[in-house]
Amino acid sequence: MLDGNEKRYLLECIESGWISSEGPFIKAFEEKFAARFNRKHAIAVCNGTAALDAAIEALGIGPGDEVIMPSFTIISCVMQIVRNGAKPVLIDADPRTWNMDVSAIEARITPRTKAIMAVHIYGLPVDMDPLLELARKHGLKVLEDAAQMHGQTYKGRACGSLGDISTFSFYPNKHITTGEGGMIVTDSDELAEQCRSLRNLCFKPESRFVHDRLGWNLRMTSMQAALGLAQLERLDEFVARKRRMGALYQQLLGDLEGVQLPQASTDYAESVYWVFGLVLDERLGLTAADAMKRLAAEGIGSRPFFYPMHQQPVLRQMGAIADADRCPVAERLYERGFYIPSGLALTEDQIRTVAATVRRILTL
Numbered sequence: 001m002l003d004g005n006e007k008r009y010l011l012e013c014i015e016s017g018w019i020s021s022e023g024p025f026i027k028a029f030e031e032k033f034a035a036r037f038n039r040k041h042a043i044a045v046c047n048g049t050a051a052l053d054a055a056i057e058a059l060g061i062g063p064g065d066e067v068i069m070p071s072f073t074i075i076s077c078v079m080q081i082v083r084n085g086a087k088p089v090l091i092d093a094d095p096r097t098w099n100m101d102v103s104a105i106e107a108r109i110t111p112r113t114k115a116i117m118a119v120h121i122y123g124l125p126v127d128m129d130p131l132l133e134l135a136r137k138h139g140l141k142v143l144e145d146a147a148q149m150h151g152q153t154y155k156g157r158a159c160g161s162l163g164d165i166s167t168f169s170f171y172p173n174k175h176i177t178t179g180e181g182g183m184i185v186t187d188s189d190e191l192a193e194q195c196r197s198l199r200n201l202c203f204k205p206e207s208r209f210v211h212d213r214l215g216w217n218l219r220m221t222s223m224q225a226a227l228g229l230a231q232l233e234r235l236d237e238f239v240a241r242k243r244r245m246g247a248l249y250q251q252l253l254g255d256l257e258g259v260q261l262p263q264a265s266t267d268y269a270e271s272v273y274w275v276f277g278l279v280l281d282e283r284l285g286l287t288a289a290d291a292m293k294r295l296a297a298e299g300i301g302s303r304p305f306f307y308p309m310h311q312q313p314v315l316r317q318m319g320a321i322a323d324a325d326r327c328p329v330a331e332r333l334y335e336r337g338f339y340i341p342s343g344l345a346l347t348e349d350q351i352r353t354v355a356a357t358v359r360r361i362l363t364l
C-alpha cells in the first residue's frame with residue numbers, strides 16, 4: 001500500500017539530491033514518529049534487528065548479565081544479548097495470547113538480571129502492567145520490541161511507549177514499511193545519545209576519527225525515511241484495515257472444530273492481527289507443516305510460527321540454553337501453528353477464498 005504521499009516525497013529526495021542519511025526526511029520522520037508514540041526521542045536505523053542490537057548495547061548488557069525474554073520470538077531479539085556475553089533467560093508463551101507468560105517472570109529474576117525484554121507477538125500486546133511493576137520493584141530495565149505492533153495500544157497507551165527503550169521494524173510485512181528500516185524510541189536523553197552514536201560508528205563530534213567505543217553503521221537513508229513519513233500518515237487506516245480483515249477471518253473460521261484462532265481481545269487490548277495464526281489441535285491428526293503443504297498445493301501461501309529460542313541449534317551449540325529455559329507451550333506452537341495470508345493488499349474476495357480452502361483442508 002504505497003499509494004499515499006510515498007511517490008511525492010521520494011521524488012523530492014531525487015529532485016533535491018538529498019538521498020543519503022543526511023537528507024531532511026530523517027529528521028522529519030523521527031520527529032513525527034516520536035510525537036505519534038509519545039516519546040521524547042526517535043532514532044531511525046536500517047532495520048528492526050539493528051534497532052534491537054543498538055538498544056541492547058545502549059542498555060549496557062554485557063558478560064554475566066541476564067535478560068528475561070520470551071522463547072517464542074524471532075532470533076533478532078537474542079543475538080546481541082549472546083554476542084555481548086550475556087545470558088537469555090527464556091519464558092514460555094501463554095497458550096491463548098501466544099505472548100510471554102508474565103506470571104512466570106518473577107521466579108526467574110536473580111541478582112544478575114539486568115533487563116526484561118517484552119516482545120508483542122502477532123496481534124496482542126504483552127500484559128505490560130505486571131511486567132513494568134516487577135521491573136520497578138527489582139530495578140530492571142525494560143526493552144520493548146514493538147516491531148509487530150505499530151498502532152496497537154495497551155490499556156490505551158501506545159505500544160512502543162512502554163519500555164525504557166522500545167524498537168520498531170519497517171520490513172515490508174509490518175504495518176508500515178520503508179523497504180528495510182527500523183526505529184528506536186526512548187524518553188531517556190542518555191540512551192538516545194548512545195543510540196545515535198552507536199548508529200553512526202561512534203564518531204565523536206570533536207575528534208571524528210578517534211573512537212572510544214565500537215559502534216556500527218546502522219544509518220537509514222532519507223529515501224527510506226520519505227517512505228516512512230508517508231506511511232506513518234496512514235497508520236490508523238492500515239490498523240483499521242488489519243482489524244477488519246482479522247474480524248472477517250474470525251467470522252469465516254470461528255466455528256471450525258479443532259482449530260484455535262487468534263484471541264480477538266483481552267481486557268487490555270483488541271488484536272491488530274499483524275498476522276492471522278491458526279493452531280491445530282492434536283485430534284486433527286495434522287501438523288502445521290502438513291497443513292501448509294496442503295495449502296500450498298491449492299496455491300495458498302502460509303508461514304510457520306516462530307521456532308522457539310530454547311531449541312535454536314546455534315544457541316544450544318553456544319551453551320546459551322539451560323534446562324530451566326525449556327518452554328513446552330512454545331514448542332507446541334511451533335509444531336501446530338502457522339499463519340495464513342493477511343497482507344494489507346488482500347481483498348475481501350481473496351480472504352473468502354483462503355478461508356474456504358482452509359475449511360476444506362481442515363474439516364475433521
Ligand SMILES: *Cc1c(COP(=O)(O)O)cnc(C)c1O
Binds near residue numbers: 048073
Ligand atoms: C520483524 C521483527 C524484527 C526484525 O525486524 P527486521 O526489520 O526484519 O530486522 C524484530 N522483532 C520482531 C518481533 C519482528 O517481528
